[in-house]
Amino acid sequence: MINKRDIILICALLCAALAAFAIVHFGRQSGNTVAVYVDNVEYARLPLNENGNITIYTADGGTNELIVHDGKAYIKNASCPDKICVDTGKISKEGSVIACLPNGVVVVIE
């Protein structure tokens, strides 16, 4: 017969499983790190959940100003001629990318 202790045990297991599911499942949906690559080499990593900013300096003198604000990352200013990286806007989901081809810069949520 199932008694009270069994129910508690099952409930505890269920909670643990749900927690594991939440970590695995939702953990992937919105990433938690902003990774910056210059010429395909890792340049910097910033937590997505903390406001911050850095200026990315490339080898040939290019710059991209990266802002992290309210869980979203975006390029505010850049030295490139096309400004596609600025126009891309804000990213927050895991796997989302901002690329600046002229400067060889990739910003990705990991």
Add this chain to the structure above:
Amino acid sequence: MKRLLCALAALSFITATVFSVSGCVFYASKYQKQYIGAFDTLTVISGYAKSKSEFDSVADELFERLTEYHRLFDIYNEYEGINNLKTVNDNAGVASVEVKNEIIELLLLAKNMYALTDGAVNVAMGSVLELWHEYRQNGLTEPENAELPPEDKLATAAEHTDIRNIVIDEENCTVYITDKELSIDVGAVAKGYAVERVCEYAVSEGIESMTVNVGGNVRTIGAKADGSDWIVGIASPYNTDDVLCTVSLKDLSVVTSGAYQRYYEVDGKRLHHIIDPTTLMPSERYISVTVICEDSAVADALSTALFNMEQDDGKALIESMEATEALWVCADGSLLYSSGFCAMSDIGA
């Protein structure tokens, strides 16, 4: 004892549920890696693997191969120790050039696509595209002095675009351009071809679940690890950050050609990079054309060809091809689909 059994049963049930729902994390997690360089664009490779290091080594190898293809098909730069398409162009009217088999294969495919589309995609249009390229670059550097290429210059260049003057000798692996003024530009097929070849390599290495996206040329290998289709967003022609729709793919490619991708402006008028072989001007029928089929090289060539074809002709061509679908975003914003497109997308869903 009974309690233990009960607990074990509950635990195994819950564990099984969790891991099946969350995508089989036991043996495969999803990874992604992105690169800049090959074909002057962004490459995003994603897929399922047992570990990050395993995934990274495959992705790195694929990117290395893409870079190699880029060097072979480059018409602007020379690379030490290889004969590429620049070498072939530089020897137009002078000599035949011995090239790697990949160049022969690409040019044969390009000739087939030319025949299939009645010349709507022509890799022998280099002289015309060069003119546009020059005027576009000038227009982007000095927008106030942006100009159209003069008509007489375009007409003269167009006299040297006969694809039959690209002579391919398969046996000896050589290419000879018999017209001194003709030049090859494989911009409409090279990316797609390279993506197809590297994905073929990935499959031969045992990869079962991966997507390779080189500047919007997307090739899917297999399905996702849980067996469901890959969902690929088709970029909105109005806002690159947005998607027009999504398509569900398994072992298929999708390529979009868009008027919004590369352009310059003259007196407020946008001039994009897809040049109609008949008018020698940017084709204005559509804003974007998307093609889905298995072979990424075919999808790439077709998306450019359809851009230059009337709706009826383009639709008839797509309907005549097996397992090939297309979506046209017309100049007035209306959408036109091939018969099987909606079933593969979330349009109207």
